[in-house]
Amino acid sequence: MKKVIVSVLGVIGIFGCSMMFFGVNAKAYIDPSVVTYIIQAVAGVIVAIGAAIGIYWRRAKRKLNDKLGIDENRNKEVESDDIEIK
Numbered sequence: 001m002k003k004v005i006v007s008v009l010g011v012i013g014i015f016g017c018s019m020m021f022f023g024v025n026a027k028a029y030i031d032p033s034v035v036t037y038i039i040q041a042v043a044g045v046i047v048a049i050g051a052a053i054g055i056y057w058r059r060a061k062r063k064l065n066d067k068l069g070i071d072e073n074r075n076k077e078v079e080s081d082d083i084e085i086k
Contacts (some may be wrong), residue, residue: 067070
């Protein structure tokens with residue numbers, strides 16, 4: 001799986017570099033709504049990366065705590081579910 005990801009990233013990198021070096025200048029107008037869309041896309045990517053980092057951080061922390069024998073819930077107080085009606 002890692003080899004596939006690395007090869008795909010390599011192809012994308014080569015394509016991106018060739019676009020930068022051999023690209024043709026274009027005279028075009030960028031509408032303000034396009035800029036807003038680009039900002040939203042960048043913000044979405046940042047949020048998605050943050051969520052992925054958070055998920056993998058929790059998984060790594062849980063595995064480390066399991067290996068070290070640390071209980072996260074050791075000092076937490078839990079209320080009983082009993083309901084008293086008077």
